Amino acid sequence: MTSLRPYRPIPDGTHPSNAYEGYGSTKLRHPKQAAITIPQTLSEITGPVAGFERFGPLEVDLTMQGKAPAQGERIIVEGLVLDEDERPIPNTLVELWQANAAGRYRHDGDQHDAPLDPNFTGAGRAITDAEGRYRFVTIKPGAYPWRNHHNAWRPAHLHFSIFGPSFLTRLITQMYFPGDPLLAHDPIFNSTSDPKARDRMVSTFDFNLTKPEWALGYRFDMIVRGRNATPMEAQG
Amino acid sequence: MTGATPFQTVGPFFRFGLVFDGCSEIVGSPDGARVTIEGTVRDGAGAPVPDALIETWQADSSGRYHHPEDGRAGTATAFDGFRRAPTDPEGRFSLTTVMPGPVPGPGNRQQAPHLVVGVFARGLLTRLVTRLYFDGEAANDQDPILELVPADRAPTLIAKRVADGRYRFDIVLQGKDETVFFAP
Numbered sequence: 001m002t003s004l005r006p007y008r009p010i011p012d013g014t015h016p017s018n019a020y021e022g023y024g025s026t027k028l029r030h031p032k033q034a035a036i037t038i039p040q041t042l043s044e045i046t047g048p049v050a051g052f053e054r055f056g057p058l059e060v061d062l063t064m065q066g067k068a069p070a071q072g073e074r075i076i077v078e079g080l081v082l083d084e085d086e087r088p089i090p091n092t093l094v095e096l097w098q099a100n101a102a103g104r105y106r107h108d109g110d111q112h113d114a115p116l117d118p119n120f121t122g123a124g125r126a127i128t129d130a131e132g133r134y135r136f137v138t139i140k141p142g143a144y145p146w147r148n149h150h151n152a153w154r155p156a157h158l159h160f161s162i163f164g165p166s167f168l169t170r171l172i173t174q175m176y177f178p179g180d181p182l183l184a185h186d187p188i189f190n191s192t193s194d195p196k197a198r199d200r201m202v203s204t205f206d207f208n209l210t211k212p213e214w215a216l217g218y219r220f221d222m223i224v225r226g227r228n229a230t231p232m233e234a235q236g
Numbered sequence: 237m238t239g240a241t242p243f244q245t246v247g248p249f250f251r252f253g254l255v256f257d258g259c260s261e262i263v264g265s266p267d268g269a270r271v272t273i274e275g276t277v278r279d280g281a282g283a284p285v286p287d288a289l290i291e292t293w294q295a296d297s298s299g300r301y302h303h304p305e306d307g308r309a310g311t312a313t314a315f316d317g318f319r320r321a322p323t324d325p326e327g328r329f330s331l332t333t334v335m336p337g338p339v340p341g342p343g344n345r346q347q348a349p350h351l352v353v354g355v356f357a358r359g360l361l362t363r364l365v366t367r368l369y370f371d372g373e374a375a376n377d378q379d380p381i382l383e384l385v386p387a388d389r390a391p392t393l394i395a396k397r398v399a400d401g402r403y404r405f406d407i408v409l410q411g412k413d414e415t416v417f418f419a420p
Contacts, residue, residue, distance in 0.1 A: 032411065
């Protein structure tokens with residue numbers, strides 16, 4: 001017999017609807033039937049919290065993965081992984097992937113006419129510390145064009161993937177940069193309808209993180225689903 | 237209290253960031269019957285989806301989760317129940333694991349052996365959540381989650397046995413035979 005503490009629903013307007021029309025690729029890919037609500041069981045409350053060594057060695061400095069330093073503007077990105085009750089999530093995996101300074105991904109499918117940097121993979125991996133903190137040194141990615149609509153440009157962004165303590169706290173998101181004029185025109189950023197929630201995807205420039213004579217610092221906290229204070233009915 | 241960070245699409249170019257050697261394969265030499273699960277992800281026009289990523293999570297062969305909140309006596313298990321499988325240019329994915337045991341469910345009932353499944357892709361702004369059950373398991377008939385699914389759609393959740401230890405699980409994102417997705 002075991003009692004479980006369920007995760008709360010995320011308020012409407014935070015996560016995008018998969019049927020968001022502004023992003024053309026959703027058209028044939030979003031389910032048309034409503035998701036069926038099910039109780040959270042031990043299968044959902046648990047999730048990968050160990051064994052992250054198998055993903056590969058930690059890579060927290062993306063500027064020094066090649067034979068020479070990567071090209072572009074060096075930046076520091078640091079933040080906390082927390083739940084909605086601001087409890088830190090320690091020892092969880094943070095995966096980062098991104099385009100290079102010219103706005104080009106190291107991926108066969110990326111046909112953007114911009115140079116690859118042989119010294120920049122654009123992929124990194126960190127584990128949060130006891131306070132839920134992660135830190136990367138990387139290159140500020142470039143904006144790049146895509147074919148969603150005429151003159152469509154993705155604002156500069158970092159892709160982040162985190163696990164948290166449960167299958168239900170899994171999160172893949174994108175981090176943007178403050179003051180980017182492309183944000184107002186980007187359907188992916190704007191697929192989140194609540195402007196306050198949208199702002200949580202924009203990092204904060206931080207002089208305290210900035211290292212003099214070396215790199216600008218940006219702060220970006222990632223917040224996963226919180227849980228109820230009281231257990232649900234006993235299971236099993 | 238603070239608000240959650242919104243989900244964003246995994247995009248088309250995630251492979252170099254998320255796919256690592258062995259990510260879809262059995263880790264170590266766990267107890268239990270080996271199973272291979274193969275399938276194709278298709279869109280609403282029936283076209284294969286070549287830029288999807290499947291993640292699965294499951295219990296070990298005795299039905300225990302490698303997680304501190306599986307508080308049952310004797311739960312210590314080192315079984316790595318996580319798999320990640322990208323689709324290929326034909327929309328196909330494949331993973332190997334062990335057959336999970338039955339696990340506790342709501343109302344003091346047992347759940348039939350299953351994997352919980354997350355689906356990511358370009359064109360999906362969030363993760364879709366579904367479950368994979370195994371063809372021919374008698375416990376499927378009493379599963380407390382399967383019984384919440386309309387009978388005509390439940391077959392989308394059952395992996396078909398194609399040979400000993402080999403199952404086929406196709407995922408249809410939209411339209412005819414659309415896979416049942418869950419909101420836990």
